[in-house]
Amino acid sequence: MKADAWLKRAHATETGAFRRVIVSNAADLNDADSLIDLETNLRAPRTTIVTEPAARGQSMKSYLTHLECTYCHGTFSADEPQRTCPDCSKVLYPRYDMAAAKAGFDRDALPSRPANMWRYFEMMPVRDEANVITLGEGYTPIFKAERLGPEMGCSALYIKDEGLNPTGSFKARGLSAAVSKAKELGITKLTMPSAGNAAGAMTAYAAKGDMEAYVFMPRDAPDSNLKEVAITGGKLTLVDGLITDAGRLSRQKAEEAGLFDISTLQEPYRVEGKKTMGYEIAEQMSWTLPDAIIYPTGGGTGIVGMWKAFEEMEELGWIDGKRPKMFCVQSEGCAPMVRAFREGTEFAEPWQDAQTVAAGIRVPSGIGDYLILRALRESSGGAVTVTDDEILWYMKQVASLEGMFICPEGAATAAALSKLLANQELSPDDNILLLNTGAGLKYLELLESVGA
Numbered sequence: 001m002k003a004d005a006w007l008k009r010a011h012a013t014e015t016g017a018f019r020r021v022i023v024s025n026a027a028d029l030n031d032a033d034s035l036i037d038l039e040t041n042l043r044a045p046r047t048t049i050v051t052e053p054a055a056r057g058q059s060m061k062s063y064l065t066h067l068e069c070t071y072c073h074g075t076f077s078a079d080e081p082q083r084t085c086p087d088c089s090k091v092l093y094p095r096y097d098m099a100a101a102k103a104g105f106d107r108d109a110l111p112s113r114p115a116n117m118w119r120y121f122e123m124m125p126v127r128d129e130a131n132v133i134t135l136g137e138g139y140t141p142i143f144k145a146e147r148l149g150p151e152m153g154c155s156a157l158y159i160k161d162e163g164l165n166p167t168g169s170f171k172a173r174g175l176s177a178a179v180s181k182a183k184e185l186g187i188t189k190l191t192m193p194s195a196g197n198a199a200g201a202m203t204a205y206a207a208k209g210d211m212e213a214y215v216f217m218p219r220d221a222p223d224s225n226l227k228e229v230a231i232t233g234g235k236l237t238l239v240d241g242l243i244t245d246a247g248r249l250s251r252q253k254a255e256e257a258g259l260f261d262i263s264t265l266q267e268p269y270r271v272e273g274k275k276t277m278g279y280e281i282a283e284q285m286s287w288t289l290p291d292a293i294i295y296p297t298g299g300g301t302g303i304v305g306m307w308k309a310f311e312e313m314e315e316l317g318w319i320d321g322k323r324p325k326m327f328c329v330q331s332e333g334c335a336p337m338v339r340a341f342r343e344g345t346e347f348a349e350p351w352q353d354a355q356t357v358a359a360g361i362r363v364p365s366g367i368g369d370y371l372i373l374r375a376l377r378e379s380s381g382g383a384v385t386v387t388d389d390e391i392l393w394y395m396k397q398v399a400s401l402e403g404m405f406i407c408p409e410g411a412a413t414a415a416a417l418s419k420l421l422a423n424q425e426l427s428p429d430d431n432i433l434l435l436n437t438g439a440g441l442k443y444l445e446l447l448e449s450v451g452a
């Protein structure tokens with residue numbers, strides 16, 4: 001797309017907090033609608049009171065109706081605890097009354113709401129606002145890569161910075177949603193395996209919600225993840241192995257001790273938090289979508305969540321049918337999705353001896369494999385691997401050109417972009433969005449490798 005976007009910063013007058021918004025292209029600024037968008041965006045407070053998830057003076061109602069299996073299409077109640085499909089063991093998705101939502105949820109209501117992911121409450125699975133456990137997650141800025149873009153030959157390159165979330169990664173979104181819904185369903189004890197960042201997010205939200213949290217994490221997960229679990233009072237078990245080994249132990253512990261296991265996509269609600277990235281991208285880009293999104297894929301909840309958001313927004317009439325090409329990036333040392341995409345299979349075989357410096361994408365297999373592969377194929381996107389050296393090089397490159405200390409998983413998207421440009425899967429004129437999923441500050445032990 002030809003659009004050249006500008007980034008604006010504005011003081012949110014009520015809080016004094018800095019808020020960054022992306023505004024539409026130069027041509028759009030000449031039309032009245034875009035000017036109104038810009039003005040209302042600039043007036044929206046970053047958060048009024050951080051603990052207040054929703055909109056002051058407006059009561060919000062979730063249009064949640066039921067859960068639907070993404071594989072056999074069986075339907076189930078969303079008002080009792082559920083994990084995977086009782087019939088086929090695949091992923092359950094929350095579904096909403098879309099006709100009522102289309103009539104009752106106007107996107108023009110959004111600008112006056114607090115800038116966190118609960119602004120999309122009507123399309124979120126929690127029924128009562130009082131059950132929302134929030135630390136202010138979401139509504140992260142999209143920056144134009146003013147120096148990295150030209151350096152890579154791109155005229156319209158953007159980075160959405162999920163490192164600015166509470167707990168320093170986009171995992172905050174999924175866990176705010178899942179822990180809130182668990183609270184609403186009366187669950188008080190949670191367990192989960194994690195590559196690292198999800199664990200820190202889970203224990204933070206559990207602490208705020210006064211719930212008990214157990215986590216199972218590979219022994220060599222980033223040090224920051226171990227420390228954030230400890231300080232938020234999580235009960236941590238370190239595992240000699242990978243996230244898949246941690247998953248087995250977490251499920252075992254759940255059975256023994258009566259805990260609820262919230263492994264990603266093995267309960268229906270983490271994806272609802274992650275899908276808000278998709279809503280935000282559309283809202284921040286004035287209800288258009290980029291030509292391509294590049295996403296570092298582990299269990300895949302982020303990529304399938306954004307795809308779900310695009311489907312929902314189309315049904316709501318908020319966006320047209322033009323969707324981005326979705327690209328999944330994985331490391332050469334752990335690339336089950338890339339291999340399955342290339343082989344044209346519906347599911348992905350587990351990857352043996354998974355290794356990469358990007359801990360969040362060291363995920364040898366996941367229950368959402370068929371959903372990731374569907375999104376890549378339906379969007380005419382693709383899948384690409386990068387090496388650890390390329391990841392580390394792009395960490396430095398993005399930091400030194402853009403001032404953004406991004407995580408290795410985020411750096412993998414820039415490395416992937418250079419390959420997709422070289423093999424002409426993407427063109428220099430495309431409007432391209434990279435997802436930086438976390439803060440580089442959580443990976444200080446990697447600094448030596450990037451030569452900083």
Ligand SMILES: Cc1ncc(COP(=O)(O)O)c(C=O)c1O
Nearest residue numbers: 298299300301302360409437438
């Ligand atoms: C920083 C970071 N990026 C990406 C991922 C992969 O996310 P997903 O499971 O949504 O594919 C993770 C997962 O732990 C992560 O921590």
Ligand SMILES: [Zn+2]
Nearest residue numbers: 069072085088
């Ligand atoms: Zn099913």
